[in-house]
Amino acid sequence: QVQLVESGGGLVQAGGSLRLSCAASGRTFGSYFMGWFRQAPGKEREFVAGISRSGITLNYPDSVKGRFTISRDNAKNTVYLQMNGLKPEDTAVYYCAADLGSGSTWPRHYDYWGQGTQVTVSS
Numbered sequence: 853q854v855q856l857v858e859s860g861g862g863l864v865q866a867g868g869s870l871r872l873s874c875a876a877s878g879r880t881f882g883s884y885f886m887g888w889f890r891q892a893p894g895k896e897r898e899f900v901a902g903i904s905r906s907g908i909t910l911n912y913p914d915s916v917k918g919r920f921t922i923s924r925d926n927a928k929n930t931v932y933l934q935m936n937g938l939k940p941e942d943t944a945v946y947y948c949a950a951d952l953g954s955g956s957t958w959p960r961h962y963d964y965w966g967q968g969t970q971v972t973v974s975s
Contacts, residue, residue: 854878854964856948861969864938868973872933874948874966881929885955887962888922888933890944890971899957900946901933910955915941938973946971 860872872888887902887910901922902910909922919938924931931948946969949962956962 854880854884854950856950856964856966858946858948858966858969861946861971863972863974866939866973866975868938869934869936870938870971872935872946872948872969872971874931874933876929876931876950878929881950882926884950884952884964886922886924886931887949887951887955887957888931888946889949889959890942890946891968892944895944897947897959898944899959902955902957903931904955910957913957935971938971940973940975942971943973944971945969 855877856874858874885904888900889897890900891897903922903924919936921934948966950964951962
């Protein structure tokens with residue numbers, strides 16, 4: 853089992869940047885495919901980014917492509933989400949998730965979830 857704790861959220865003006873971190877407990881972090889999702893009020897949870905054990909990333913959705921970058925440091929048991937050029941529509945709770953399988957853009961494929969961190973982008 854793995855526990856995930858996100859950090860780095862906050863309030864930022866449009867055009868600004870934030871870097872989210874997700875620290876994982878346990879020795880098997882390197883065994884998991886990791887993903888970032890977000891959920892705005894009244895909306896479904898949305899895939900943002902995913903990265904394999906070896907660092908290969910899934911295609912980013914058009915909504916964040918060119919602005920967000922996922923990375924991981926297996927030695928530190930941490931996955932990151934660098935967010936640049938933030939827009940008000942990026943406002944949401946951001947979650948990291950761990951998948952024992954091969955990764956997916958579907959939330960239901962993931963086995964473990966963090967508690968989320970709020971990102972608010974003001975216009």
